[in-house]
Amino acid sequence: MASTGEDMVHEREHMIVIDDVHKHFGGFHAVDGASLSIDRGSITGLIGPNGAGKTTLFNVIAGVLKPTSGQVHMDGEDITGLLPHTLFHKGLLRTFQIAHEFHSMSCRENLMMVPGGQSGETLWNTWFGRKRIADEERALRAKADEVLEFLTIEHLSDQKAGQISGGQKKLLELGRTMMVDAKIVFLDEVGAGVNRTLLNTIGDAIMRLNQERGYTFVVIEHDMDFIGRLCDPVICMAEGRVLATGTLDEIKANEQVIEAYLGTGLKNKDQVGA
Secondary structure (H helix, E strand, C coil): CCCCCCHHHHHHHHEEEEEEEEECCCEEEEEEEEEEECCCCCEEEEEEECCCHHHHHHHHHHCCCCCCCCEECCCCCECCCCHHHHHHCCCCEECCCCCCCCCCCEHHHHHCCCCCCHHCCCCCHHCCCCHHHHHHHHHHHHHHHHHHHHHHCHHCCCCCCHHHCCHHHHHHHHHHHHHCCEEEEECCCCCCCCCCCHHHHHHHHHHHHHHHHCCCCEEECCCCCHHHHCCCCEEHHHHHHHEECHHHHHHHCHHHHHHHHHHHHHHHHCCCCC
16 A cells, blocks of 8 residues: 555654564563554653563664564664664664673773774775875764763773773763764663762763754663653553553553552552652
8 A cells, every 4th residue: 555645754753663573582472562663853761660571672673682573663664683783884773781891992992993894994904095094093083082072071081991980881882872873772771870960961961962963762761750851752661562652740640550560559659660
């Protein structure tokens, strides 16, 4: 059936569309028929009790896991099962619950490692393209410094990445996405083990990337203050499916959501996400 104009507008608004995705591990259905869409330019929150399937769904979208069934589309293109490095080049990046960095390298060098395809990576170019390599390296260094400044961690540029705090590593991870001009970034528990001051700095950086650079974000987070400050809409998952979508206040007032978190009804609604 031909797409109507309305369908095409609808598709353009949605950067990611997930249609009836299942991921089974033997008899365990970690994701059990999840369908949702992520709007372009949004900061979408993904919440739900432990075991709801949030991280598994992230892994399916990001190509870390192949779905048992269902489809994932990005910008109208079927990306189901594409490998992470292919998605990386399409502008879809996922950060991990534990930030990964090259411990013995400086923060600046960590950022300079991100973009692939530098001229110095082939032996031929090493011999014959020294000026080009030097120019590329200068440009990369300048970009890395600009990213560190944007994230307010320029004072850490020469410090070894293994020596900075957990929260600063999360900022560095965010910086990596800036080195390749990502379109959509999936952040998994960005607030885990991060002090409140640094969490606010990370929140500021996410909002600026969204507003100034047009990034779309999807955030898994247990900290409801962080979700409330950044995210609209919020999607709640439970038992591998989407339970509700809306503003955080709407989600908190939804009895099905409260039941999923607490199993005790409306009288405990203030504790959702606590």
